Amino acid sequence: MTERKRIINRIILTVLLAFPVINVCSPALAVYAQQEFRGMWVATVYAIDYPSSGYTADDQALRADALKLLDDAKDMGFNAVFLQVRPSGDAFYKSKIFPWSKYLTGVQGKSPDNGFDPLAFFVDEAHKRGIELHAWVNPYRVTASPADNSLLHKSSPALLQPGLTVTHTDGRIYFNPGESEARQLIIDGIKEIIDNYDVDGIHMDDYFYPEGDFNDEDAFAKYGSGFTDIGDWRRNNNDLLISGIYGKVHEKDKGLSFGVSPGGIWANKSSNSLGSDTNGSQTYYKGYADTRGWVKKGYLDYILPQIYWNIGYVAADYAKLVDWWADVAQGTNVKLYIGQAAYKAGNTDITSPWYGVSEIERQVNINRNTNNVSGYSMYTYNYLRDNHELNSLVRLLNGTYGIPSVxxxxxxxxxxxxxxxxxxxxxxxxxxxxxxxxxxxxxxxxxxxxxxxxxxxxxxxxxxxxxxxxxxxxxxxxxxxxxxxxxxxxxxDNGCNTAIAAGDVTRDGALDHKDALLLLQYTAGLVKLDFQQKSAGDYNNSNGINTADVKLILDYSIDIKH
The missing domain is CATH 2.60.40.2700 (Immunoglobulin-like)
Known part of the structure; x- marks a missing residue:
């Protein structure tokens, strides 16, 4: 090397020692089937899934239904069940706050025979089978139909504290999210569950503010100071509820989980630049649920978007939405599970994307091949039970047919x-x-x-x-x-899976003085390199990074440019 080049090298090193250090990557394994979360929703509103025999107070029938359901869940390879325990301001468990559900015994306030407690039974029997049991709560809904308004039990908090409710334009009653006491009532109800039952978590679905005009203008006038837009105020009310539940759940037990299963579209890109490439109902604007924000703010342990559309569907492509949510979860501590529309599988129209069960198989494979996706949940039990082709596919996907796995x-x-x-x-x-x-x-x-x-x-x-x-x-x-x-x-992969050239420790696609600088800083003990950078930095293959590697890269850079 000429004296001129040595001088240039010294000048480059002196000037560039202050340059910022580039980012590093760390090893991270892809999700694999044996560890994935495999959930199944069990809906109780209108006895969709439970009790399968219809509304009844017969404790023996309720036990038998629960055992059959959990046995099926285990046989199909599910490792978690979301049991709807509060479908409408009521309870599938012994509560001092909410009355027994009409969807259990047929009459709100009527208990099952012989002191039977469905939630306690489900928890015990699920755990015997190695299945997690998550208590699924609908927060605001008090009545699912206007016809139920006159059938509320006298112990219903909606009757005891009518000031906390709103009668929606559709005639149904809701707890008013704008009333802090209403939000606290919901949080107290969740505390009652986690204090008295060994559940694995608290779960909510996509029901927050109902769509359409909501009669909460009076509450907005009282409590909305600081907000010029009622939509922002409503979103803040939901934020306060979700963050409050998260805090209460983890105050009780750090091992419990709290998650939400919103509609699959947070916002369309046409409405919000951060939104997805979709054209459908938006939780951010319709239910005033900032589900993306809840992930980014760490208000949840998991997010489980209901992506109930097929792959390639123009208005809401399943594959695009999985990628969008995976990107939202990236860099957070919030796990991402995907909600699958098992109820759509088995369409008899051969032209339908939901013909047969191949769509579900393709979707699960997309989940498993997408970084940051840690599992899925299927809606709902009775479709899985009754569709034998789907039942067989799920067993195959979940590895309960005696197939090998990695x-x-x-x-x-x-x-x-x-x-x-x-x-x-x-x-x-x-x-x-x-x-x-x-x-x-x-x-x-x-x-x-x-x-x-x-x-x-x-x-x-x-x-x-x-x-x-x-x-x-x-x-x-x-x-x-x-x-x-x-x-x-x-x-x-191994977390550092972008292929780079030997010496390109900055991963910018060029071999130049920036790489030499970073290696010099490393040899001086000023920075750390990840394992891929260390391998690339050993430019002369001497099983270690030293000044010889720095010199070779500088020589290369100068020879190329001069």
Whole structure:
């Protein structure tokens, strides 16, 4: 090297030592089937799912229905049940705040025979089967029909404290979210559940403010100071409720979870620049539920959007919405589960996207192949029970048909040009059959599109990172096999899966003085590098980063530019 180049090198290093450090990535495994959350909704309003025998006070019939339901859930491979315990200002459990539900015994305020407590029974029996039991609460609805208004039990808080309610323009009664005492009543009701029952969590669905005109102008006049728009005030009321419930749940037990299952569209992009590429009903504007904000503010442990449309549906594409929600959950501690419309499967019209059950299978596979998606829940039990083709598919998807599975799907090695990646996983089989001919498929995608393409001919357990992969994300799909059965293919990576060139520790696609600077800072102990950067930084393959690597990269940079 000439003296002139040495001087230039010194000048570059001196001037650039103050440059900011680039971001690093950390290892993160993709979700895999064996660990996914697999929920099932059990609706009790109008006895949709329970009691399956219809409204009854017969404790033996109620027990039998519950046992059948939970046995089916276990057989189908579900590991969580959302039991609707307060469909309409009432209770499927012994409560000092809300009367017994009419959807249980047929008459509000009438208890089941022999002191039977459905929630306590469900919790005990679910846990015996290794199933989580989440108490599903509808917060504001007091009556599901105007005909019920005159049938409220005398102990209903809607009658005891009528000032906390609103009669909607549709004739139904709701607790008024604008009244702080009404919100506190709901929170107190949830505290009663978590204090007295060993539930695994509290769950809410998409029912917040009802659509249409809501008669809360008086409350807005009293409490809405500081808000020029009634919609913003209503959203704030919901925010106060959700954050209050989250705090109460975790005040009781850090291990409990609280989550919401809103409609699948927070807002359309045409209405809000942060919204999804959709054209449908928006929870932000219709129910005044800022569900995206609840995720970003950490008011929830999980979000479970009901994406009840098919893949490719123009107004609300399932695949696009899964990606949108995955992006919302990115960087938060809020888990993302997806709500599946099991009730739509089995359409007899051969032209319908819901013909048969293939749509559900495709959707579950999208979930499993999307980062940040940790599971799903299906609506609702009776459709899963009665649709035998769907029942069989769910058993297959959930691994209860004796098929092999893989867990911990990932790859070891660094996505650096010239390096070798090796698929890693744990094989298991419920019948203890040995692994044989497991299939490995490697995919790459542009970071912007996330549209993964299969690398033809790359079917071994290892992959050599080639120059043409630089700047692209790499994933491996592992499909477990043995002589008798093939399992479900799952994707994995190692968290730092964007292929980079040797020396490109800044991951900006160029090998220049910025890379040399970062390596110099590393050798001086000023910054940390992740494992992929360390591999790329060992430019001379000496099994360690030192000033020789810095010098080589500077030489390369100057030779190219001069």
């Amino acid at each position: 867990s911990g799907a990932a790859f070891s090695g660094e996505a650096v040009e010239g390096h070798l990646l090796t698929a890693s996983y744990i094989y298991s089989d419920p019948l203890n059959r040995p692994e044989e001919n497991t299939v490995f498929e490697w995919y790459i995608a542009d970071k912007k599109s996330a549209d993964y393409k299969l690398l033809q001919g790359e079917q071994s357990r290892t992959l050599l990172v080639k120059k043409e992969y630089l700047g692209k994300d790499i994933r491996v799909k592992i499909t477990p096999k043995n002589k008798e059965a093939q399992g479900i293919g799952v994707f994995g």
